[in-house]
Amino acid sequence: MHPAVERSSRPWSHSPSRCAFRVREGWRHVALPGAALWALCVMLPVPEMLAQDVSVDFRNNCQSCHTIGGGRLTGPDLKDVARRKERSWLIQFIQDPKSMIDAGDPYAQELVKASRGVVMPSLQGMTRLRAEALLDLIQAESQLSRSQFAGTQVSDRPFTPEDVEWGRRVFVGSLPLKNGGPACMSCHTVQGFTFFGGGTLAPDLTTVLERYQGRKTLSAWLSAPQTPTMSSLYTRAPLHSDEVLAIVAYFQSTLARNPDDISPARLNFILVGLAGTLLIMGLLDVVWGKRFRTVRRDLVRKKRLEIAHE
Amino acid sequence: MNVRSQISMVFHLDKCIGCHTCSIACKNIWTDRKGTEYMWWNNVETKPGTGFPTAWEDQQKYRGGWELQDGKLRLRSTSKAKTITNIFHNPSMPSMDDYYEPWTYTYGDLFNAPEGADQPVARPISQVTGEYINIEAGPNWDDDLGGSPVYAESDPNLKNLTPDQREQLFAVERLVFFYFPRICNHCLNPSCVASCPSGALYKRGEDGIVLIDQKRCRGWRACVAACPYKKSFYNWSTGKSEKCVLCYPRLETGQAPACFHSCVGRIRYLGVLLYDADRIEEVAASPTDQLVDAHRSLVLNPRDPAVIAAALANGIHESVIESAQSSPVYKFVKEWKLALPPHIEFRTLPMLYYVPPMSPVMAHRDETTVGGVSEEFFHDIEDSRVPLQFLANLFGAGHQGKVLYALKKQKAIRTYRRAVTVGDIPMDVATAMLREADCSPEEAEAVYNLTSLCTFEERFVIPPMHREEAIEMMRDPLEHKGSTGFGFMESPRRGL
Numbered sequence: 001m002h003p004a005v006e007r008s009s010r011p012w013s014h015s016p017s018r019c020a021f022r023v024r025e026g027w028r029h030v031a032l033p034g035a036a037l038w039a040l041c042v043m044l045p046v047p048e049m050l051a052q053d054v055s056v057d058f059r060n061n062c063q064s065c066h067t068i069g070g071g072r073l074t075g076p077d078l079k080d081v082a083r084r085k086e087r088s089w090l091i092q093f094i095q096d097p098k099s100m101i102d103a104g105d106p107y108a109q110e111l112v113k114a115s116r117g118v119v120m121p122s123l124q125g126m127t128r129l130r131a132e133a134l135l136d137l138i139q140a141e142s143q144l145s146r147s148q149f150a151g152t153q154v155s156d157r158p159f160t161p162e163d164v165e166w167g168r169r170v171f172v173g174s175l176p177l178k179n180g181g182p183a184c185m186s187c188h189t190v191q192g193f194t195f196f197g198g199g200t201l202a203p204d205l206t207t208v209l210e211r212y213q214g215r216k217t218l219s220a221w222l223s224a225p226q227t228p229t230m231s232s233l234y235t236r237a238p239l240h241s242d243e244v245l246a247i248v249a250y251f252q253s254t255l256a257r258n259p260d261d262i263s264p265a266r267l268n269f270i271l272v273g274l275a276g277t278l279l280i281m282g283l284l285d286v287v288w289g290k291r292f293r294t295v296r297r298d299l300v301r302k303k304r305l306e307i308a309h310e
Numbered sequence: 311m312n313v314r315s316q317i318s319m320v321f322h323l324d325k326c327i328g329c330h331t332c333s334i335a336c337k338n339i340w341t342d343r344k345g346t347e348y349m350w351w352n353n354v355e356t357k358p359g360t361g362f363p364t365a366w367e368d369q370q371k372y373r374g375g376w377e378l379q380d381g382k383l384r385l386r387s388t389s390k391a392k393t394i395t396n397i398f399h400n401p402s403m404p405s406m407d408d409y410y411e412p413w414t415y416t417y418g419d420l421f422n423a424p425e426g427a428d429q430p431v432a433r434p435i436s437q438v439t440g441e442y443i444n445i446e447a448g449p450n451w452d453d454d455l456g457g458s459p460v461y462a463e464s465d466p467n468l469k470n471l472t473p474d475q476r477e478q479l480f481a482v483e484r485l486v487f488f489y490f491p492r493i494c495n496h497c498l499n500p501s502c503v504a505s506c507p508s509g510a511l512y513k514r515g516e517d518g519i520v521l522i523d524q525k526r527c528r529g530w531r532a533c534v535a536a537c538p539y540k541k542s543f544y545n546w547s548t549g550k551s552e553k554c555v556l557c558y559p560r561l562e563t564g565q566a567p568a569c570f571h572s573c574v575g576r577i578r579y580l581g582v583l584l585y586d587a588d589r590i591e592e593v594a595a596s597p598t599d600q601l602v603d604a605h606r607s608l609v610l611n612p613r614d615p616a617v618i619a620a621a622l623a624n625g626i627h628e629s630v631i632e633s634a635q636s637s638p639v640y641k642f643v644k645e646w647k648l649a650l651p652p653h654i655e656f657r658t659l660p661m662l663y664y665v666p667p668m669s670p671v672m673a674h675r676d677e678t679t680v681g682g683v684s685e686e687f688f689h690d691i692e693d694s695r696v697p698l699q700f701l702a703n704l705f706g707a708g709h710q711g712k713v714l715y716a717l718k719k720q721k722a723i724r725t726y727r728r729a730v731t732v733g734d735i736p737m738d739v740a741t742a743m744l745r746e747a748d749c750s751p752e753e754a755e756a757v758y759n760l761t762s763l764c765t766f767e768e769r770f771v772i773p774p775m776h777r778e779e780a781i782e783m784m785r786d787p788l789e790h791k792g793s794t795g796f797g798f799m800e801s802p803r804r805g806l
Contacts, residue, residue: 291401292535295371295408296364296447303460 054133055148060235061123062134063149064224068141070151073217074118076111079142087135094131098122116213121226151220159249167250170243172198181237184247187229189265191257196272197265202229206259209251218251219244312587313610313621315630315773316498316518316661317556317580318639319570320649321491322761323667324720325577328454328489330354332569332578336493339557339568345547347412347437350449351554352569354491358465358479358700359452361490363408366540367466367653373402374538375501375656376594383595383657385501387535393507402535406546410447412437438546455487462487467703475697486695488667490704491577493569494541494554495652495660496520498585498608499594502553505536510551516775517582518661519556527551538656562777566770576764581637581771582630583661584610584621594657601654602712608659609644612637633773638760639663646749646757648716650705666705666713668720669695687725687735691717715748722747723754 065075081090085107093100093108097120100108112119141147169175171190173183184205189198191206212218222244225234239247336352355361369375373386387402415432423430436443452461458480468476478484496513500520503511510526511533513519522533522542527550533542534551542553557567565571570578585608596604610617612634621631634640642649642665649663672689684690691714692698701717702710722743729740744754760768781787796802 288399288401291399292371292373292403292405294405295368296360297407299360299364299464300446300460303464307459 054130054137057130058134058137058149060224060231061226064221064226065118065120066149067151067220068138068147068149070147070149073151073220074115074212075120076114078138079147081142082135082139090135091128091131093120094123094134095126095128096122151216155245159252163246163249164253167246167248167253170246171250177237177243178240179237181234181239190251190254191259191261191263192254193263193265195265196269197263204259205251206254206257209248209255215248215252218248222247311610311617311620313584313617313624313626314518314587315516315621315626315634316583316585317496317561317773318518318583318637318643319493319496319662320579320639320642320665321662322577322579322665323488323490324665325575325761326354326489326491326667327575328354328356329574330450331572331574332491335568335572336554340555341552343545343547345545346543346552348406348409348449349543349545349552351541351543351552352491352493353449354489355450356453356455356462356487357490357696357704358458358462358468358487359455360461360464360466361452361492362410362449363404363540364447364461365464365466366538369538369656372404372535372538372540374536374540375658376499377657378595381595383499383591385505385536386538387501388505388532393532400531400535403531404534404540406438407447409543410449410451411443411445413443413445455485467700469703470708471697471699475699478695479697479700484672484695486669488669488696490664491569492539492541492652493662494520494556495539495658495662496554496556498587498590498659498661499657501536501538501656501658502533502542505532506530507532514558516780517558517561517773519558519561520553521555521558522551522553524548524550524552538653538658539660561772562775564772564774566766566772570770576769579638579642579760579764579769581639582612582634582773583637583639583643584612584617584626584631584634586610590659594659598655598707599709601657601707602650602709605651605654605659606644606647609640611644612640627774627776629776630773633771636771638764638769638771641756641760646719646753647712648719648757650712650716652705653707654705655707664705665720666701666716667696668717668724687728688721691721719747719749719757722749723757726751726754727758 062078065073066078067073069077069079071077089107097108101112101119141149166175170177171184171188173185177183185198187199187202188205189200190204209215209218212221222239223241224238225231332352333350333354337350340351341347341349350362353362361367366372366374369386375386376383377386378384388396388400413434413436415434417432419430420432433442434445435441451457455462463476463480468479471479479486496519498518500511500513503513503520507530508526508528510523510528512521512523514521529544529549529551531544531551533553534540534544536542537553542551544551557565557569560567560571566578566580570580589608593601593604593608612618612621612631618631622628639649643663648665650666651660651663654660669689672683672693672695674683684693689695694701694717698710698713698717699708701713702708706713722740725735725743726740729735729737741751744751749757
């Protein structure tokens with residue numbers, strides 16, 4: 001079974017959550033207000049992450065970029081990582097990757113280069129104990145012939161037009177997500193897309209497949225998204241593996257478009273905004289048509305005209 | 311009968327010389343603060359003219375006062391529903407430009423300008439923005455018919471005059487004007503009070519003075535729009551509305567209001583009227599041609615035992631009833647019927663009355679001599695230089711009867727007094743004219759006395775306000791009993 005599906009069967013209360021709201025069924029149809037509420041959730045104070053099963057920890061926090069014996073994703077394959085670098089270095093790196101990179105550690109620099117400049121995020125509440133537990137888990141899994149974290153089995157079959165259409169519908173939200181997560185369009189957009197375009201809260205995803213170096217990496221990332229906003233949304237309502245495939249298919253279809261084109265959506269937005277403003281002003285003028293207008297200036301102007309005529 | 315007392319006023323327009331002393335007295339006491347520079351709680355207008363704010367009498371534009379709809383009184387400017395729907399924009403609100411932008415001059419430049427070839431000048435600066443301004447209007451811009459082709463010819467009271475009448479108003483050698491001083495009328499049916507969404511305006515129970523509670527006012531300015539006389543003003547600095555308070559702190563200490571006290575022409579009279587509050591609504595809804603009479607019928611005779619009993623039962627102090635009995639206003643309004651309310655058709659039942667002005671005598675010239683046009687000593691009232699209809703629009707809701715009555719009586723009294731003091735008019739002609747004008751010689755003497763020889767005490771009969779009793783409601787008069795005298799700050803030491 002796919003890990004995402006397995007996780008979704010867990011009771012809500014056990015799942016690590018940054019969000020105080022429970023996902024309601026109806027919300028997935030309401031893209032925009034939903035997005036606003038989700039964004040609100042992210043801003044709420046974050047409680048200390050609870051101590052939890054270490055494999056769940058790995059699944060939630062590492063798996064989207066790393067495999068154990070499944071090859072490179074965004075980050076390196078972690079099989080036998082302990083042989084590559086001493087344990088104390090690894091623990092320090094897991095706890096605060098950014099400051100080690102900034103400090104100019106040569107091996108850390110090398111890692112960043114290998115992952116095309118993507119910096120490993122610092123995880124909140126990553127204590128020494130947690131880091132050690134994770135390293136132990138990686139070591140244990142490395143011994144197995146096939147680790148449970150060997151990576152998502154992404155189908156290699158070529159995408160069909162049906163996949164692309166399905167992906168498009170998932171993206172715009174006309175097909176609700178199976179686990180009730182918000183549609184991509186709530187925050188993202190792609191080039192050449194509907195009247196007003198999609199959301200502008202998050203990056204344009206036209207060429208996201210290229211940025212994520214292909215199908216496998218993007219699929220892994222989508223299965224357990226790691227940015228603060230997305231993890232808070234999709235940890236409790238993860239994408240189904242079929243949906244991930246469809247979305248990736250859709251992103252492949254959009255690769256041909258140029259994200260830097262001036263989008264007609266923006267122009268539409270401005271034009272409709274202008275027209276709406278004029279309409280409302282016209283309406284107010286009609287409603288208050290008999291309003292008090294200046295008396296003295298009118299009087300003087302009219303009389304001056306009259307006198308000038310005579 | 312629900313008897314209440316009202317401090318009421320009479321302005322005798324025949325005596326007004328248009329000196330604006332009243333306006334200045336008021337301004338110096340009440341409206342020389344920031345935000346009030348443009349206000350004139352008391353102002354003096356020239357008639358014909360458009361007044362302050364410009365053309366305030368035109369309720370088609372300003373929408374002040376009440377109108378009758380299916381026999382019921384409705385505010386022109388607002389209603390309960392409109393209070394909500396117009397919450398962000400009141401469509402009946404005059405702007406500062408309809409009053410005028412107040413200004414001062416850079417007087418300092420006259421002294422501080424560097425030496426140069428030119429004479430330094432003081433430039434006008436706005437008292438609102440502090441910027442240099444081009445003065446376009448003032449509070450009394452059309453004084454003495456100034457700019458009359460624009461202002462005087464646009465007087466709303468000219469509306470139903472014939473073209474001939476209009477022409478004669480502005481014809482050379484016939485041209486005439488009179489002054490029209492105005493303060494808040496402290497109406498019996500005040501539309502400002504009715505319009506206030508915050509309930510900040512109220513009519514004082516003891517004397518009928520209409521006030522704005524500065525603590526409750528929320529600056530909606532509904533009173534500004536609703537007052538047909540435009541005597542409620544918005545203070546842009548405090549964000550509250552303000553209006554004439556009839557100098558109640560002066561009244562409470564037995565002094566006449568500043569504008570009354572300072573009046574050079576002694577045109578102003580002040581005294582208590584007793585009225586029947588139960589009939590206010592009925593009277594305010596009377597047909598237009600009966601409004602003046604109905605309004606007058608509200609005023610009760612303070613010597614009538616039934617009225618006195620009802621007044622006492624309503625808590626009106628005996629001293630106030632006595633004051634009402636010697637009220638000059640009662641005489642002008644009720645006994646002599648000389649004084650008339652301004653624009654009673656606004657249906658607010660104003661409690662400031664005006665004695666309409668006699669026009670100057672109309673003269674004509676034959677070759678070498680100048681003489682009157684009338685066979686009588688004074689001109690015929692019907693042929694006054696100020697058309698009767700113009701005065702009727704101001705003081706009779708468009709109906710000439712009451713104005714004619716008041717003017718004819720004034721003329722008869724003048725003729726009678728001329729017969730008494732100069733004797734060039736036969737006494738029988740004078741008394742016949744008096745009789746015709748519904749006036750006895752005694753009444754004529756009384757009017758003459760109160761008009762021409764009146765003392766301060768006769769003009770201003772101010773009732774005792776009994777603040778010493780009112781204060782007991784708020785403070786214990788025995789509060790400081792036993793706690794004043796010697797030895798409180800420092801105890802005296804005993805011995806040598």
